[in-house]
Amino acid sequence: MNMSAARDVPGEPERLVVIGADAAGMSAASQARRLKSAGELEIVAFERGHFTSFSACGIPYWVGGDVPDRDQLIARTAEEHRARDIDLRMRTEVMEIDVAGGRVRARDVDSGAESWTSYDKLVIATGARPIRPDMPGADAPGVHGVQTLDDGQALIDTLTRTRGRRAVVVGAGYIGVEMAEALINRGYEVTVVNRGSEPMSTLDADMGRMVHEAMEGLGITMVNDAEVTKILTGEDGRVRAVATEDAEYPADVVVLGIGVRPETTLARAAGLPLGEHGGLLTDLAMRVRGHENIWAGGDCVEVLDLVSGRERHIALGTHANKHGQVIGTNAAGGYATFPGVVGTAVSKVCDLEIARTGLREKDARRAGLRYVTATIESTSRAGYYPSASPMTVKVLAERRTGRLLGVQIVGREGAGKRVDIAAVALTAGMTVEQMTYLDLGYAPPFSPVWDPVLVAARKAVKAVGQPT
Amino acid sequence: MNMSAARDVPGEPERLVVIGADAAGMSAASQARRLKSAGELEIVAFERGHFTSFSACGIPYWVGGDVPDRDQLIARTAEEHRARDIDLRMRTEVMEIDVAGGRVRARDVDSGAESWTSYDKLVIATGARPIRPDMPGADAPGVHGVQTLDDGQALIDTLTRTRGRRAVVVGAGYIGVEMAEALINRGYEVTVVNRGSEPMSTLDADMGRMVHEAMEGLGITMVNDAEVTKILTGEDGRVRAVATEDAEYPADVVVLGIGVRPETTLARAAGLPLGEHGGLLTDLAMRVRGHENIWAGGDCVEVLDLVSGRERHIALGTHANKHGQVIGTNAAGGYATFPGVVGTAVSKVCDLEIARTGLREKDARRAGLRYVTATIESTSRAGYYPSASPMTVKVLAERRTGRLLGVQIVGREGAGKRVDIAAVALTAGMTVEQMTYLDLGYAPPFSPVWDPVLVAARKAVKAVGQPT
Numbered sequence: 010m011n012m013s014a015a016r017d018v019p020g021e022p023e024r025l026v027v028i029g030a031d032a033a034g035m036s037a038a039s040q041a042r043r044l045k046s047a048g049e050l051e052i053v054a055f056e057r058g059h060f061t062s063f064s065a066c067g068i069p070y071w072v073g074g075d076v077p078d079r080d081q082l083i084a085r086t087a088e089e090h091r092a093r094d095i096d097l098r099m100r101t102e103v104m105e106i107d108v109a110g111g112r113v114r115a116r117d118v119d120s121g122a123e124s125w126t127s128y129d130k131l132v133i134a135t136g137a138r139p140i141r142p143d144m145p146g147a148d149a150p151g152v153h154g155v156q157t158l159d160d161g162q163a164l165i166d167t168l169t170r171t172r173g174r175r176a177v178v179v180g181a182g183y184i185g186v187e188m189a190e191a192l193i194n195r196g197y198e199v200t201v202v203n204r205g206s207e208p209m210s211t212l213d214a215d216m217g218r219m220v221h222e223a224m225e226g227l228g229i230t231m232v233n234d235a236e237v238t239k240i241l242t243g244e245d246g247r248v249r250a251v252a253t254e255d256a257e258y259p260a261d262v263v264v265l266g267i268g269v270r271p272e273t274t275l276a277r278a279a280g281l282p283l284g285e286h287g288g289l290l291t292d293l294a295m296r297v298r299g300h301e302n303i304w305a306g307g308d309c310v311e312v313l314d315l316v317s318g319r320e321r322h323i324a325l326g327t328h329a330n331k332h333g334q335v336i337g338t339n340a341a342g343g344y345a346t347f348p349g350v351v352g353t354a355v356s357k358v359c360d361l362e363i364a365r366t367g368l369r370e371k372d373a374r375r376a377g378l379r380y381v382t383a384t385i386e387s388t389s390r391a392g393y394y395p396s397a398s399p400m401t402v403k404v405l406a407e408r409r410t411g412r413l414l415g416v417q418i419v420g421r422e423g424a425g426k427r428v429d430i431a432a433v434a435l436t437a438g439m440t441v442e443q444m445t446y447l448d449l450g451y452a453p454p455f456s457p458v459w460d461p462v463l464v465a466a467r468k469a470v471k472a473v474g475q476p477t
Numbered sequence: 478m479n480m481s482a483a484r485d486v487p488g489e490p491e492r493l494v495v496i497g498a499d500a501a502g503m504s505a506a507s508q509a510r511r512l513k514s515a516g517e518l519e520i521v522a523f524e525r526g527h528f529t530s531f532s533a534c535g536i537p538y539w540v541g542g543d544v545p546d547r548d549q550l551i552a553r554t555a556e557e558h559r560a561r562d563i564d565l566r567m568r569t570e571v572m573e574i575d576v577a578g579g580r581v582r583a584r585d586v587d588s589g590a591e592s593w594t595s596y597d598k599l600v601i602a603t604g605a606r607p608i609r610p611d612m613p614g615a616d617a618p619g620v621h622g623v624q625t626l627d628d629g630q631a632l633i634d635t636l637t638r639t640r641g642r643r644a645v646v647v648g649a650g651y652i653g654v655e656m657a658e659a660l661i662n663r664g665y666e667v668t669v670v671n672r673g674s675e676p677m678s679t680l681d682a683d684m685g686r687m688v689h690e691a692m693e694g695l696g697i698t699m700v701n702d703a704e705v706t707k708i709l710t711g712e713d714g715r716v717r718a719v720a721t722e723d724a725e726y727p728a729d730v731v732v733l734g735i736g737v738r739p740e741t742t743l744a745r746a747a748g749l750p751l752g753e754h755g756g757l758l759t760d761l762a763m764r765v766r767g768h769e770n771i772w773a774g775g776d777c778v779e780v781l782d783l784v785s786g787r788e789r790h791i792a793l794g795t796h797a798n799k800h801g802q803v804i805g806t807n808a809a810g811g812y813a814t815f816p817g818v819v820g821t822a823v824s825k826v827c828d829l830e831i832a833r834t835g836l837r838e839k840d841a842r843r844a845g846l847r848y849v850t851a852t853i854e855s856t857s858r859a860g861y862y863p864s865a866s867p868m869t870v871k872v873l874a875e876r877r878t879g880r881l882l883g884v885q886i887v888g889r890e891g892a893g894k895r896v897d898i899a900a901v902a903l904t905a906g907m908t909v910e911q912m913t914y915l916d917l918g919y920a921p922p923f924s925p926v927w928d929p930v931l932v933a934a935r936k937a938v939k940a941v942g943q944p945t
Contacts, residue, residue, distance in 0.1 A: 081861035327919035355918030393549035437905030450823030451795035
């Protein structure tokens, strides 16, 4: 085992070590490099996988055929990072963080060789790991996660080789519904097995019901309230069905889309502070709490939810990039903060758009808030304009104060990104009455004269005004 | 001339008189009726035209053929209003407001009969009138405005009868570019003659330049820096060309899209307060300043621009509806206020989307603000996602404070309504740095990992940070 040069050598540049070379880690490295030259700051990044800076969110569209080439999902290659004076070590897994010694122990995945690297500043961007059900058959050939590009390639290989056309998706969150679309696009008969009462448990069940109906309209078989108990294999050892307590669903391929957890094994072993969701806890500058020279961001941290005032875990590339930006600025001696999230998410299944921001009813109750709800139907464009499509908007507002708490939208083209109106209003702490008079873009091809989000806000104003 | 019953008769309902039965007037009437029954509040509305509650914004799409039937543009017919106990008198023009006497003099357009009607409460919603150039030939057959449904019908009749296929549009604002699209859709060769240096003077010229190029790409001939001096007619008296100082543009049909002014002839004669743009001045409850029982809204009023702190005139159906809502609530004894606008507008020419909110550079200078600008290119969806289309976003931010001052967007599908993000941020008084971390909806089919508006905000942050 080699030792790197001890740090704090006069005249030598400081060294920034980054663990994990995906969105958060490499955004941090790139931003630090923008602010400090190689003569001022050495940057070493370790990545255990084959790829760097890739869009995990794009995997369903690659599998589904919308994105023809894997390399399109790679925002910046290892070579591109190296050309910017970032010492990126691929296929090199960090095995240990020695916080007291200010160093990390890394292992070459292929050769097994290990070495210590000292750091002045450390960025932990270890991402998330998919939840793999602990059940018989979960590792059988034909059962796939879709977390990494390697996962995506393995699934595509299976889909290419497999003759059968029956797919079962386990889980009906974002990954589950996006993979259902991908498999429909590839000509599969798709069954989605879902533990919850409706798909998209990130929505209230009344809105999830609309997603359920739309998915069935697309020919997807939705099985709700069903816990997968085991994955059954055939004589060849390959998957042949997914079993719940009540039934068996034949499957030539199974995709696991049950969600992810923060990957904080290293951080936990190093005694760094973790929150109730298992993610690293940071301050607003994305510094690990209690550690002056360690930052963390991306899917391995918990973030402050500005509406509930509590920490959440949200694995989403857009947050990871922002965290990286903040970390890179601070690690290079600048100043930036990440204020928190309001919990915005948008997705689609074929032409159905699904969006949410803020709190669901159960989130509001859990946060101790009393609320009213209002749900309305409207259209994406003026009703008389061609291809105006229906959308449903649900608003939650706090009782008495009328403060906006959350918005959920289900509709067709033009529905999803309308959630941004509510995301900004939530960030600003607006009431639904203030929202009612927002000066939003209006012209018949773009919106009815009252934007659907405002129609919902108006209805919520009335509900707020009623006696509790 | 008949006199209506004197007001303030004990036991009789109050009377609300509305002048103008389009968006603002009938929204006010409808909202007042929702809150007060006919036994409590009598509502009389006068409309000099043939139609009520129609979408003037929809006329270009009716002329262009996207909306097949005129009646689709009528949100609510006279009969529907009457069914809700609103005494709507069509083809009846109010000729005078007697403020001291609390009454209006109205004239039956067809019979010429006049009568006075007393009011307890008055709503002025007289709208706007198109600017008609004071030049020879402006009233010739074949020259059309597009302000009312009657205007639209007359234009369609001309287009149906005319054999020639050359159209000239005078003016390159919203109406001008939308009419250019409508005429292209009907197979015309379209020339747009524009007084400004670029089309869409509601944008800065650098953004207008992109609209110019896109319009030329659609086969529209753009003539900038050109003042129309006269409209030339043939031996049959019909239009045959549009003349500027430098050139003549042959025309079988001419559409005037030069803009509108507040229609405040009645208000001016009655001594009501008008602003520098000729619109009525109101308080935040949409009450005419200095008049307890008179409200005004829609295209005949000036509105407070929340960014510049000054009054503006904006003729837009979405504001008119909101004004009506506020007026109806207040006139019925409730309480509501219209806080002002940030100047959001969105439009399209074929597949080019054009949006703006807040201040242009010249607005900022006029308001005494020092500012920085940042312009970026991005895409509507993740770059690798099919049909990701380019868009340009320009941001203005105040020097030193970094407060957002305005956003302009030109792009294809998915560009226009992104302006809402900025509209809400402007309303909330956010800085561009605060915007950078907005939690907007992200998924590859909806947005790059940094939404284009945030990319522009980030660039503006850097500009704000530079020495002035």
